[in-house]
Amino acid sequence: MTHPCLRCGACCATFRVAFHWLETDVAGGITPAALTEHLDPHRVNMHGTNAYQPRCKSLVGEVGVAAHCGVYEVRPSPCHELKPAWEDGTPSPQCDKARVKHGMQPLTPADFA
Numbered sequence: 320m321t322h323p324c325l326r327c328g329a330c331c332a333t334f335r336v337a338f339h340w341l342e343t344d345v346a347g348g349i350t351p352a353a354l355t356e357h358l359d360p361h362r363v364n365m366h367g368t369n370a371y372q373p374r375c376k377s378l379v380g381e382v383g384v385a386a387h388c389g390v391y392e393v394r395p396s397p398c399h400e401l402k403p404a405w406e407d408g409t410p411s412p413q414c415d416k417a418r419v420k421h422g423m424q425p426l427t428p429a430d431f432a
Contacts, residue, residue: 323403323430328386329417330401331378336365338395350395365395382421405431 340363342348355363367376380386404411404426415425
């Protein structure tokens with residue numbers, strides 16, 4: 320079974336991914352600063368996500384067909400924290416919202432059976 324996130328990518332094309340600049344590699348963190356844009360004195364966002372129609376420039380592929388994070392190992396905390404619905408047995412309103420926005424049904428527990 321392929322993990323549902325590898326067919327989805329909706330979260331990466333729905334939400335602004337903002338986080339403290341100390342998470343970037345220039346400050347000792349892991350997320351490459353070159354992949355971010357300045358947001359305010361304390362925060363940056365993943366390039367492409369602070370737009371009317373956000374899409375992280377690190378998202379590879381077509382949303383809803385075959386999509387994945389091109390920088391998965393060095394993604395920032397908001398990406399770590401957004402969990403797919405039902406992966407751990409709990410719902411995820413953010414996951415549901417992103418999937419519906421892109422014309423997909425929300426995940427169900429059966430997607431992880």
